[in-house]
Amino acid sequence: MTTALPPGSTIGILGGGQLGRMLALAGARLGLRSHIFAPEEDSPAFDVTRWHTRAGYRDEAALETFARSVSAVTLEFENIPVGTVEFLSRLVPVRPGAKALRCAQDRLNEKALARELGAMTADFAVIDSLADLERALAGPLEAPAVLKTRRFGYDGKGQAKVMRREDAAAAWAAIGGKPGAILEAFVPFEREVSVVAARGIDGGFSAFDVTENEHRNHILHRSVAPARISEATGRMGVDTARRMAEALDYVGVFAIEYFVTGSGAGERLLVNEMAPRVHNSGHWTIEGSDTSQFEQHMRAVAGWPLGSTRRRAPAVEMINLIGDEMGEWTRIAADAGAQLQHYGKAEARAGRKMGHVTRLLG
C-alpha cells in the first residue's frame, strides 16, 4: 500500500462519456477527485466533477497541463491515440498503459495474443486488399465469415457479413476498402459471455462473475450475471483473462468477450475481443456486487487493493436504454424493482446509449 494514492488525489480520465462519468462518481465515494479530459463540449462526465479540460487528444500543451494537475491517468475508451498515452506516460503514471492499448486497438493483436496464451479464437485471416479477401474465401476461410476493420470498430461499426464468396467485393467496399482488415470465420455460437476483471498494480487479480450478453443490432441489449455456462468453462474464461492481463502488464478493469460454442462436455470459449476499460456488460455490478466495476477500476488506478466482487443477489440483470428508450423514464422511475442510471446525455440519437436499468433477481 506504500504506492497507493491517498483520498484527495486527483485521477485524470481520458474520455468524457458515460464510462468516464460513472468512473468519476465511483471515485468520489473513495475521496478521489476526477479531472476529465475530452474534446466534446457536451461530455456527460463534465457534469459530475469540478475539473475538466476540453481539448483534443493530440493537443500536447493541454495534455501537459493536464498531466501536471493529476496523480495518475486512466482512460474510458480504447480509441485514445497510443501517442497520447505515450506522451502522458513520460509525465505521470498511465493505467492501463500503452502496451495494453496497442494490443486492444487491433483485432489481429488481440487474437494473436489470445492464441499465444493457449486460448481459442475464431479462425481468421489478415486482409489488406480485395485480392487477399478473395484468396481467403477460396481457401481456408469459407463463407459465411465476417470482414472487420482491425482498428476503431465498435457496436458493429466497421463490420460486414460475407454470406457467399460472391459477396466479397460488396463487403470490401462496405468497410471502406482500405488495408488493415481481418476476416473472421463465422462462429455458430450458443451464447455470448464476458469476463470483467481487474488487475492491481501489485499484480493482484479479481474477476466479477461471468456475464451473459444479448446483442440487438450489434449493440449490447441485456446482460445477466451469472452466465449459463459450466463452472469449468467459467474458470477457463477467467484464467484466460488473467493471463492476458499479465501479458499486457495491465492495471485496471478490462473485459474479454467470448463466444460459447458446444454444450455439456463440449462447451468451449472463443476469445472475441478485449476492451481495455470498464465495460457495458459490467454495469450490473453497480448494484449487484459489493464493489462496482467503476470503483474497482479507480481502486486499481490509485494503487489501492481490489475490492470484494461478491454478487449481492442470486442473479442480476442489466438492460441498456438505447436512443428513444429513455423516453420511458417516467415508467421506469415508478417501477419499484428497476434501478435507473441516466447518462446525462441531452440528445437521444438512434443507437446512442442513454442509460440502463438494473434489477436484482431471485
Place this chain on the structure above:
Amino acid sequence: MTTALPPGSTIGILGGGQLGRMLALAGARLGLRSHIFAPEEDSPAFDVTRWHTRAGYRDEAALETFARSVSAVTLEFENIPVGTVEFLSRLVPVRPGAKALRCAQDRLNEKALARELGAMTADFAVIDSLADLERALAGPLEAPAVLKTRRFGYDGKGQAKVMRREDAAAAWAAIGGKPGAILEAFVPFEREVSVVAARGIDGGFSAFDVTENEHRNHILHRSVAPARISEATGRMGVDTARRMAEALDYVGVFAIEYFVTGSGAGERLLVNEMAPRVHNSGHWTIEGSDTSQFEQHMRAVAGWPLGSTRRRAPAVEMINLIGDEMGEWTRIAADAGAQLQHYGKAEARAGRKMGHVTRLLG
C-alpha cells in the same frame, strides 16, 4: 407525474457539506444536475458537480442568479436562514419549504408539534433567563435535566447537563446565558432510534427501516438497521413521522430521532428531534436499500415517484469515521466486507465527520 422534472433538470442545493455531496452524486444517477450554493470555498460538494455558487446565504443577488439557473431548490442542513428560503420561494419551488424549516429550527416548535399530533416527548420548559431555569428546576422539572439552546444546536453543541439544582447558573452560562433555551427532563432511555422517511409532492410517503443509533461524545458513532424494537413500536414511530410530514406539507427526506423507553408491552417512543434533510442515521441505505436516502430525496424534490425502500440484507451497519479515524483508510480499503464513503474533506479536525463505513450483515 406531469409535474416531475425530467432528467437534465438542475436541482439547487443549499449547503456544500457531505450531505450535499452525496445528494449530488445520487442525483447524477438519475440524470439530474446539481448546483451547489455554499459560502465555504472548501465545500466537499463542490468537487462532484460542474456547477456551484460560492456566496453567503443572505446575498440576494447571488441567490437570485442561483434561483434562475435551477428548476427546484433543496437544502442539506437545517440552519439555512428561513429568510433565504422565503426569498428563493418567490422565484422557484423550494422543497422542503419554509414551514418545515421554521419548525425544525426550534426545539420548542418540534416538541409542540409532536405533542399536538399525539406523540410523546420528554417533559420540557421554556427557559429565557436564569430565573426561569431556577423556577423550572424547583418545580415540575427536577434535575437531572438537559438545558439546550432552542436553535442552531447540533452534535451536542449548545447543550449542558444539569445534574443538580445547584448547577443551574453554570449550565446557563455554558449555553451562552441568552433567552431562547429549553429545559428537557432527562430521559432514562433504553436506546436511541430514528425513522428516516420521505414524502413526495403528491403526498406519497415511504419510510426506511427504523434504525438504531449509538452516540459517542454526542456524535453519531454507529447505526444499525433494523432497530431492536417491537414491530408495533416501529409502526408507531413511522406513523408519527408521517403525521409530522403531513402537518408541515413536507417534501423530501427527513428524520425523526426517538428515545426508546421501557420494554416489552411497556416500550414507548419519545420524539427527540426532527431533521428536515437527509440524515447521518440513513447513510446505511446507500448500499443497504434498493433506493438510498439521497436518491429518495432527489426523487421527491424533482417530483418523481418515491423508490423502493426494501432492505438488501438481514441487517446493515454504518460506522462514522470521525477526525483521525479516516487515517485508517488503508486498512478499511483492504477489508473485503467494508464499504468506504469518503467525504473529500482535506482537514481531519477533531469531531469532524470525515466519512463512513457500511457493512451488510448476516
